[in-house]
Amino acid sequence: MIERQIFQSHGGATKLVLRAAILSAAMLMFALPSFAGLGEDVSSVQADQAYMQGKLRVTQAQAYAVHEIQAPTGIVVREYVLTSGKVFAVAWQGPWPPDMRQILANYFGQYQQAAQAQVNSHPGRRPLVIEQPGLVVQSGGHMRSFAGRAYIPEMLPQGVSAEAIR
Amino acid sequence: MKCVRVILTGVNRITTVAACGTLLFAVACGGSSGSSPTPTPTPTGSNVQAITVNAGPAGNYANGAFTSVTVCVPGTSTCQTIDGVLVDTGSSGLRLLSSALAVSLPQQKASDGNPVVECLPFVSFYTWGPVQTADVEIAGEKASSTPIQVISGSDFTVPKACADFGPSAETLSDLGANGILGVGNFPQDCGGACTTTGPSNPDLYYECPASGCVVVAEGFAQQVQNPVVLFSTDNNGVIIELPAVSGPETTLSGSLIFGIGTQSNNGLNGATVYSVDDYGNFITTYQKTAYNQSFIDSGSNGLYFLDSSTTGIPVCSDANYFYCPSATQNLSAANEGSTGSPSGTVSFSVANADNLFNNNPNANVFGQLAGPNTIDNFDWGLPFFYGRNVYTAIYGQSTPGGTGPYWAY
Numbered sequence: 153m154i155e156r157q158i159f160q161s162h163g164g165a166t167k168l169v170l171r172a173a174i175l176s177a178a179m180l181m182f183a184l185p186s187f188a189g190l191g192e193d194v195s196s197v198q199a200d201q202a203y204m205q206g207k208l209r210v211t212q213a214q215a216y217a218v219h220e221i222q223a224p225t226g227i228v229v230r231e232y233v234l235t236s237g238k239v240f241a242v243a244w245q246g247p248w249p250p251d252m253r254q255i256l257a258n259y260f261g262q263y264q265q266a267a268q269a270q271v272n273s274h275p276g277r278r279p280l281v282i283e284q285p286g287l288v289v290q291s292g293g294h295m296r297s298f299a300g301r302a303y304i305p306e307m308l309p310q311g312v313s314a315e316a317i318r
Numbered sequence: 319m320k321c322v323r324v325i326l327t328g329v330n331r332i333t334t335v336a337a338c339g340t341l342l343f344a345v346a347c348g349g350s351s352g353s354s355p356t357p358t359p360t361p362t363g364s365n366v367q368a369i370t371v372n373a374g375p376a377g378n379y380a381n382g383a384f385t386s387v388t389v390c391v392p393g394t395s396t397c398q399t400i401d402g403v404l405v406d407t408g409s410s411g412l413r414l415l416s417s418a419l420a421v422s423l424p425q426q427k428a429s430d431g432n433p434v435v436e437c438l439p440f441v442s443f444y445t446w447g448p449v450q451t452a453d454v455e456i457a458g459e460k461a462s463s464t465p466i467q468v469i470s471g472s473d474f475t476v477p478k479a480c481a482d483f484g485p486s487a488e489t490l491s492d493l494g495a496n497g498i499l500g501v502g503n504f505p506q507d508c509g510g511a512c513t514t515t516g517p518s519n520p521d522l523y524y525e526c527p528a529s530g531c532v533v534v535a536e537g538f539a540q541q542v543q544n545p546v547v548l549f550s551t552d553n554n555g556v557i558i559e560l561p562a563v564s565g566p567e568t569t570l571s572g573s574l575i576f577g578i579g580t581q582s583n584n585g586l587n588g589a590t591v592y593s594v595d596d597y598g599n600f601i602t603t604y605q606k607t608a609y610n611q612s613f614i615d616s617g618s619n620g621l622y623f624l625d626s627s628t629t630g631i632p633v634c635s636d637a638n639y640f641y642c643p644s645a646t647q648n649l650s651a652a653n654e655g656s657t658g659s660p661s662g663t664v665s666f667s668v669a670n671a672d673n674l675f676n677n678n679p680n681a682n683v684f685g686q687l688a689g690p691n692t693i694d695n696f697d698w699g700l701p702f703f704y705g706r707n708v709y710t711a712i713y714g715q716s717t718p719g720g721t722g723p724y725w726a727y
């Protein structure tokens with residue numbers, strides 16, 4: 153696996169960058185505007201990263217790249233991008249869930265419907281498991297600690313398991 | 319000392335509550351302990367609240383521990399007792415459905431006078447509604463002027479950032495409970511992140527003028543509080559005591575005990591203390607792999623761990639969020655403090671969820687209900703509590719077992 157790290161900061165974020173170097177990793181980061189989302193093009197990741205004035209780390213694997221965005225809230229979102237340039241998966245972790253509409257993009261409606269249906273079918277709190285043709289969403293955790301992943305199963309590169317998305 | 323009886327018309331019934339003028343007298347007049355029919359000795363005292371695992375107020379809950387909570391207009395004897403409130407060590411703060419609340423509680427206001435409203439995300443849904451203030455009375459304990467969330471989808475328009483979390487839970491049918499009593503590891507639901515505005519704020523607290531809701535900085539003391547920390551005594555944590563079950567049951571009676579080592583009935587009694595990290599997690603090791611975002615949570619209704627590809631246990635064909643092994647699986651894992659020690663083995667069983675439900679249509683207590691938790695951790699839900707006394711110590715509070723947060727059992 154080749155690793156390549158890109159750290160960028162923009163404009164007025166300089167002071168925050170200095171503070172970020174001092175504060176713990178969980179408490180730093182910068183403005184959280186829009187994430188690129190599931191099924192969208194990689195160019196949206198880069199546009200969002202520029203807009204975020206934040207820290208982006210890109211890790212290159214054989215069949216895909218991982219674009220990791222650290223939000224100032226302590227939420228970390230990783231977007232998995234095919235060599236063709238499409239985001240085929242997203243994963244998140246942090247004290248609170250991310251903006252699900254942002255990271256699921258056009259899949260948010262399907263997610264919301266499926267999540268609501270599951271809440272209604274068996275009352276009781278538990279991790280969320282949505283497995284539908286064209287969309288898998290798995291999330292869990294509790295107040296102050298959430299994590300999850302979403303992916304388009306048809307777009308998983310050959311030989312890559314869902315376990316790799318985290 | 320005075321004890322007045324207030325009658326309030328609830329949604330479907332008349333609720334009679336005893337409202338007590340002083341905490342001391344509340345012990346004598348409001349204490350609701352000792353009513354459990356279980357043959358095992360039931361703890362008694364002003365810090366003991368009866369809890370019951372049953373179908374809950376919606377009539378269809380599996381593995382939910384419910385209790386009643388009395389809320390009063392602060393400083394008055396205008397009170398209401400609301401039953402069917404879920405006991406949840408996985409969250410902090412009292413949240414009540416607006417539809418279950420008959421008393422009119424004062425609205426919390428921001429410094430500019432606008433009402434404060436909260437958006438609180440859980441895993442599958444969020445709750446939205448105003449922050450109001452109540453004297454919260456449970457057993458003989460009282461938390462004065464406690465900020466609580468009143469869940470309501472209609473009082474204030476949900477802002478976009480809140481709706482973007484996913485579905486909302488705002489009815490009895492959505493929640494399966496009249497409210498959630500969050501008695502978890504933290505004194506507030508949000509903590510430091512919500513005390514300042516700016517990019518590090520997770521957008522949970524809003525002020526809502528007529529023009530629409532905007533994020534507001536919410537101080538620690540103004541945030542929705544774990545009521546336990548506001549008790550004048552017994553305020554460092556809780557114990558949940560539920561008996562063991564041999565098979566599916568209709569109901570199970572137990573106790574929610576306030577305080578750790580503060581009374582003769584809440585000592586650690588040799589329970590092992592497992593430290594919890596700043597995010598409310600510890601470590602569970604299963605087949606030599608450590609999962610460091612694992613947790614104990616009375617508000618989760620099963621044992622949720624790993625996934626089929628790791629455990630080899632198939633999920634149910636009609637409900638992929640439960641496991642359906644062909645034969646009951648007897649497994650073990652080791653729980654460890656967040657620092658890596660101590661370590662203690664936990665034996666648990668996973669039954670076929672379809673069979674549990676189909677063969678026991680009237681049961682609500684399932685000690686072997688389990689399912690996948692695909693984000694690589696263990697969520698030790700309510701079945702873990704059956705047959706164990708589980709201690710939840712609150713962050714920053716000192717106890718005979720050390721300073722919280724920790725779990726002990």
